[in-house]
Amino acid sequence: MEFGQNIKIYRKARGMTQVELCEQLGIMQASYSNWERGKTYPSFENLMQLSDILKVSPAQLLADKLTATIIEALQNMQPKQQEKLLAYAQEVSKPQVKKSPEKPLVFPKRPALTEVKVYEGLSAGTGRGLVGDGDYSTVYTDEVLPSFDVASWVSGDSMEPTYLNGSVVLIKDTGFDYDGAIYAVDVDGSLYIKKVYREEAGLRLVSINKKYDDKYFSLEENPRIIGKVVGNFKEYED
Numbered sequence: 114m115e116f117g118q119n120i121k122i123y124r125k126a127r128g129m130t131q132v133e134l135c136e137q138l139g140i141m142q143a144s145y146s147n148w149e150r151g152k153t154y155p156s157f158e159n160l161m162q163l164s165d166i167l168k169v170s171p172a173q174l175l176a177d178k179l180t181a182t183i184i185e186a187l188q189n190m191q192p193k194q195q196e197k198l199l200a201y202a203q204e205v206s207k208p209q210v211k212k213s214p215e216k217p218l219v220f221p222k223r224p225a226l227t228e229v230k231v232y233e234g235l236s237a238g239t240g241r242g243l244v245g246d247g248d249y250s251t252v253y254t255d256e257v258l259p260s261f262d263v264a265s266w267v268s269g270d271s272m273e274p275t276y277l278n279g280s281v282v283l284i285k286d287t288g289f290d291y292d293g294a295i296y297a298v299d300v301d302g303s304l305y306i307k308k309v310y311r312e313e314a315g316l317r318l319v320s321i322n323k324k325y326d327d328k329y330f331s332l333e334e335n336p337r338i339i340g341k342v343v344g345n346f347k348e349y350e351d
Contacts, residue, residue, distance in 0.1 A: 117151040119174050123167040131350055137166050226253040231264045231281050252348040259344045262286040271320040272306055276345050283344040295342040300330050
């Protein structure tokens with residue numbers, strides 16, 4: 114089993130959320146999330162903290178990645194560092210004495226989740242990239258979703274409080290519906306999520322957050338409505 118899957122299973126077994134675990138580790142949630150997704154791995158110090166907090170040995174957390182990790186690390190170390198790593202490897206490879214957990218490991222029943230591909234590059238602030246450009250992350254939600262064609266991240270605060278930074282927006286491939294609705298608009302390769310108003314000379318894009326000024330795009334700039342925003346949600350987390 115992969116390291117990221119391991120720590121997620123043990124975290125949930127301890128009844129902890131990512132936020133609670135990160136508070137004890139003293140790290141940002143984004144860093145820990147990358148561990149669970151298998152994008153990065155913790156430092157030695159963080160690994161030992163994880164082991165202590167989750168009440169399992171480092172070897173149990175690392176599983177079959179232990180040997181490969183040690184070999185790769187040894188190749189880039191000075192002799193004294195190699196000695197320390199080998200001593201650590203010998204320690205964690207010793208047979209583990211089973212201990213009674215501080216509290217019973219209860220695996221909560223997971224609600225029915227919907228898988229959503231969320232494409233990168235869509236900004237509700239500055240707007241950059243194209244929807245569905247091939248670079249996406251897979252997330253889950255326990256919400257009932259409306260019919261939509263593509264999903265993307267919100268990476269700005271210009272549409273708060275309705276569309277929060279880090280949330281997911283759902284876009285339906287449709288034409289213009291009515292003034293004041295939320296649309297994804299393409300202008301010369303940049304995409305914006307805004308309230309849209311048609312004017313004689315072009316489009317006026319309005320942010321929900323009042324600290325942002327309206328944006329105007331003339332017909333000569335060829336602003337193109339890609340689709341209507343039909344919903345949004347926050348990524349499901351235990």
